[in-house]
Amino acid sequence: MDKLVIEGGSPLSGTIRIHGAKNAALPILAASLLAEGVHSLHNVPKLLDIETMLDILGRLGCTSAHEEETVTIDTSSVGTSHVPEDLMRQMRSSIFLMGPLLSRFGEVTIYQPGGCAIGERKIDLHLQGLQALGAEIQESNGRISCRAAKLLGCDIHLDYPSVGATENIMMAAAMAEGCTTISGAAREPEIQDLQNFLNKMGAQIIGAGTDTITIQGVKKLYPCTYEVIPDRIVAGTVMIAAAATRGNVTLTHTNAGHLTSLIHVLRRAGVQITVCNDIINISCMGRPRAVERIVTSPYPSFPTDLQSQVMVLLSLADGFSVIKETVFEGRFKHVEEMARMGADISIDLNRAFIRGVQRLYGATVEATDLRAGAALVIAGLAAQGTTVVEQAHHIDRGYEGIEKLFQKLGAHISRKVPVMGPLDLAN
Numbered sequence: 001m002d003k004l005v006i007e008g009g010s011p012l013s014g015t016i017r018i019h020g021a022k023n024a025a026l027p028i029l030a031a032s033l034l035a036e037g038v039h040s041l042h043n044v045p046k047l048l049d050i051e052t053m054l055d056i057l058g059r060l061g062c063t064s065a066h067e068e069e070t071v072t073i074d075t076s077s078v079g080t081s082h083v084p085e086d087l088m089r090q091m092r093s094s095i096f097l098m099g100p101l102l103s104r105f106g107e108v109t110i111y112q113p114g115g116c117a118i119g120e121r122k123i124d125l126h127l128q129g130l131q132a133l134g135a136e137i138q139e140s141n142g143r144i145s146c147r148a149a150k151l152l153g154c155d156i157h158l159d160y161p162s163v164g165a166t167e168n169i170m171m172a173a174a175m176a177e178g179c180t181t182i183s184g185a186a187r188e189p190e191i192q193d194l195q196n197f198l199n200k201m202g203a204q205i206i207g208a209g210t211d212t213i214t215i216q217g218v219k220k221l222y223p224c225t226y227e228v229i230p231d232r233i234v235a236g237t238v239m240i241a242a243a244a245t246r247g248n249v250t251l252t253h254t255n256a257g258h259l260t261s262l263i264h265v266l267r268r269a270g271v272q273i274t275v276c277n278d279i280i281n282i283s284c285m286g287r288p289r290a291v292e293r294i295v296t297s298p299y300p301s302f303p304t305d306l307q308s309q310v311m312v313l314l315s316l317a318d319g320f321s322v323i324k325e326t327v328f329e330g331r332f333k334h335v336e337e338m339a340r341m342g343a344d345i346s347i348d349l350n351r352a353f354i355r356g357v358q359r360l361y362g363a364t365v366e367a368t369d370l371r372a373g374a375a376l377v378i379a380g381l382a383a384q385g386t387t388v389v390e391q392a393h394h395i396d397r398g399y400e401g402i403e404k405l406f407q408k409l410g411a412h413i414s415r416k417v418p419v420m421g422p423l424d425l426a427n
Helices: 022-034 048-060 092-105 124-132 163-173 189-200 232-244 256-268 304-315 334-339 370-382 392-397 402-407 422-426
Strands: 003-007 013-017 038-042 063-067 070-074 107-111 136-140 143-147 155-157 179-183 204-206 212-216 225-227 248-252 272-276 279-283 320-324 344-348 351-355 364-366 386-390 412-416
Touching: 003 370, 003 392, 022 038, 022 048, 022 070, 022 092, 022 163, 022 189, 048 063, 048 070, 048 092, 048 392, 092 107, 092 124, 092 143, 092 163, 124 136, 124 143, 124 155, 124 163, 163 179, 163 189, 163 212, 189 204, 189 225, 232 248, 232 256, 232 279, 232 304, 232 370, 256 272, 256 279, 256 304, 304 320, 304 334, 304 344, 304 351, 304 370, 334 344, 334 364, 334 370, 364 370, 370 386, 370 392, 370 402, 370 412, 386 392, 402 412
Parallel strands: 013 248, 038 225, 155 179, 364 386
Antiparallel strands: 003 386, 003 412, 038 070, 063 070, 107 143, 136 143, 179 212, 204 212, 248 279, 272 279, 320 351, 344 351
16 A cells, blocks of 8 residues: 655645545536536546546446546436445445436435445435435345435425535435425535536526525436536645644635634634635744634534644644544544654543644554544654655545645655565466
8 A cells, every 4th residue: 555755844835726625526426417418527636536436437337537627527328327336335425326316217226335434424314315305215235225206306304414415415306396495404615516516507406505405306407517616625734734834835726715614723723824815825933822622513613524634733732722523433543643653632532632742753654544644644744753654545535646735835745655566466
């Protein structure tokens, strides 16, 4: 497996453009199945999860090309609604295919999805939403089959603002007969982006970004050209890295409105942030201050996807900080690895108690999931000495060449790819 080697201790400096949002591109790729023909999607990053989704769509009969940041996908020849089990288990976001395939074919067969091991993420809200629209669902040994002769609009309430369930219901309801209202909907910017894409195809959806979304079903959708929003989690990761290394970095092609909670936390920590249109500048010339309490929660609260990264910054802050994780129970796996680097962090159930230290030290650590891996890269950039982050493939799921990204900002970071020996080649 690839590993990242980092010589830390140098402040990040320079300007970086933030690539498109993985968590927006994946449901948009799935939604392209709703309209037969050729779609052109811009600002789509080249990530492991994106390529897996394109592989799945290829197995279904789509043809696609991913050149630079543009995906051209032809959905005309889709001939099956059976999603391959081997590819589904590689990526949780494959669950997004349920809604559009059910809408297009009246049936879909999927398997329990895979993905990062950060805690239990049930799909019951997805299934309940599709059942409410008229689907009959059968489950057996991880295989899930849905059938519906006709999808009918209805009122659906989500007991928890699940992003995936909200998006799956939106896609299934886009061509359902009648009106569907989702109350208790998730409010993430990626849901707004999906609404905008569906509406550009001819859907009639309003309310994304609030907790109530209304979908008036239409008879037909049409292929279109669309540009995906910038990735707020990548932007946040770079912002935290700039602060942790006491650097000065400018981000372009961003949306500061999607990062309000992080900007608030960073400013409380003494980080200087200025915003102008789609440009954000971050500078931190001295030691950051502790932040008394951060609680992760669904958008617009502090995102769980930036919890591990901000913990690195607080581990170098002056004082004592507390982070409460309310979304995923497995989101503290990076703490043991950070302890190898000298961090002073203790865990009590879903709370992390962080006592800032003067410095971190390079060590060999392991990325256990996507965001934990990003946090360890930040720790390595800020640490004294050499850090080796193993299992870098986890990081590749959400960051397009993270080593190249930070190299542009002056970081001493490189990727080491294992050399295949004769025995490996023989296998």
